[in-house]
Amino acid sequence: MFSKLLVLALLIAVAWYGMKAYRRIQEDRARAIKRGEGPAPAKPKTPAVMSEDMVKCTACGVYVAPDAQACGKPGCPQRG
Ligand SMILES: [Zn+2]
Incomplete structure (x- = not known):
């Protein structure tokens, strides 16, 4: 029972940190585009x-x- 909860908690933690990392990447990209450093819009x-x-x-x-x-x-x- 305890191990199941531990695995669940671990999964939630992984998902949480993954989401945070993903958002950070998205924000960095958006900031880079605003500065004109990101990938240029397709011409x-x-x-x-x-x-x-x-x-x-x-x-x-x-x-x-x-x-x-x-x-x-x-x-x-x-x-x-
Ligand atoms: Zn043809």
Whole structure:
């Protein structure tokens, strides 16, 4: 009975310290981002045309640039 309680207490302690450590990491990251030291927000590297004006390849369903004749994916029936 006592050992069961001990294990339970140990589990609670582990969970508690784990949560504390996790929160600390989150806070550190948030602070670093505020200072501009953290990971920069993702900037789109592809041109705007890539994100909005994509058309679906009629053959395989892959999104391609509208001026592309085919998606160019190997095995695509529309290729070439
Ligand atoms: Zn295709």
